[in-house]
Amino acid sequence: MGAYDTCDVLPHDRYDYWASAVAQAFAKLDVKLDGHKDINCRIFWSEIGRSRIMFVSGTPQIVCRTSATIAADHAENIILMFQKRGSATLLHHGKSVDLAPGSIVAMDTRSPYRLTFFNDFEQQILRFPACALGAGALDLAARTAIRLAPSFASKLLLAGFSVARNAEAALQGDLEGPLLDLACLTLSAHLPPAGSSAPGGRLEQARNYIRANLNSPDLCPQKVAFELGISLRLLQKAFALADDQPSAYIANARLSEVGKALNDPALEHHTIWHIAQAWGFNDPSYFARSFRKRYGMTPRDWRKISGHKGPGSLN
Template identity: 30%
Template sequence: MGAFPMTLDAGAATSLESWRDVLASAFVPLDVVSVGNRFHGRVHARPMADLQVSVVSSTRQVTRRTRGLIRRRAGDLYKVGLQLRGHGVVQQDGRTARLAPGDLTVYDTNRPYELVFDDDFEMLVLLVPRRRLKPRAPRVDDLTAVTIPGSAGSGALTSALLRGLDPRVARPGPEAGFLSDAAVDMLAACFAAQAEPPADTVVTAAQRYIDEHLSDPALSPSEVAAAVHVSLRQLQKLFERRGATITGWIRDRRLDRCWHDLADPALATRPVAAIAASWGLVDAAQFSRTFRARYGRTPREHRAQLVAG
């Protein structure tokens, strides 16, 4: 982006190429795919002390911040999106925020994210430097792409405040610094209101999800984290505090299921590889090595020992 914060009056575009240039100037480099046959977009931006308030109006599209674009130019900024018109979806860190008018969410320009707008839309975007928001909201990185409803509580108050800062009509003067502080404080209140579930509850839910999906070879830690509505990093830390990893837990649960099935007389004629595959372990050679490392004997030796006994 250019100088931050910046002023941009009616930066408009009628092609995707020019729209990418407008967005890169107002925010950070982004990739955009239009949905539909027509396209137009417009951005208004204005500084508010050390923050930037913008309104983006455009047609249906998918907007992405990729790792390649981040390497080209990092942002070190949080974006707070307030849906003004239409509906939007924001995805980051394995979470998905679904926004109706009045709802808001936060996302980090230094990590990949995706915005999906299936309708023509209007979104107010508040750019906040990391140094401003992180000290007031230490948990912000665990709450990216979480929907903050604008219908009640601190979400409603924050939504109303941000609407009042619409750069198309608001021209803050000497009070800009106070409004900037108020916006950051209200955002911190929103994040504080997102009660953190007890660690045991999160881990138990993750373990339950894993048990229910062991047969899927594609089961991954990121999928598990998304299913229990926490970031992958947060879930990894919770497992590490218990002396485990998510990947290791998935592997061990699969091996346990195979151990029991191999000991089941009703499954004595079922091939070892078929039993392993039924629990998501589709590489027979790798399964045999992993089983032996855990139990001290191969799957066939385990089955033969039980039969002999």
């Protein structure tokens, strides 16, 4: 638990005190307040594993994440913000969004942003590492600086803030997984529904996405989960119902396509490695080991039994 309250310091020290507090709680930021007005701001937070829930209130101000502040601390966090009171405008990723009570918005500390509060405000915030979203976090520009649609997940997330804040310290770390699941669903709330949210529906969606993107070397369970708008844990649970794992399904689907391609007369002039790369493999040693485990022989021997005389090496 941490706390900063400008009422704890003398009035002439509050400007610098608050600027330091914001940097400690969020990331390195430039803070601009009207020094001629009473500065009445506070932050309370709880550490939840690698994440942090925060309760923030304050007087009118501007906070900026600039190229200089990004270079100064390299913080790589997502800030999911629930506006409880007051109005503000966020400029981020070339977009502008106005915030009012009830608004939900996300920010990425890896990119510059400017947040202007026009009057007294109050917020509840979840700050978590961008890496918690996996490879899909690279696509967050589409999900930041827009008003996210309120959803059942966002309501549960807000309720979870209070639970986490009042939980015993020893139990708070156990709450991070469920909170991140809800954060991921909240971030995806503005996207068109991709089908059933039942585990069986998720599994079919995941399999369809994987089959459509097998040739991408960046395909991984984290990216699949993010593109489907679910957490990695929920994706793993969906595959577990079929006694499978996302990573194993991706590898086996790729190996199946490579096996068929090596038996295709139209591809006999392509090297084995060229075919493997075309189906998303980027490590020759891993490919060779995986192929032998799946088919019980080397890719070269597999190609030979088809009767084709194409290039037999991986090169």
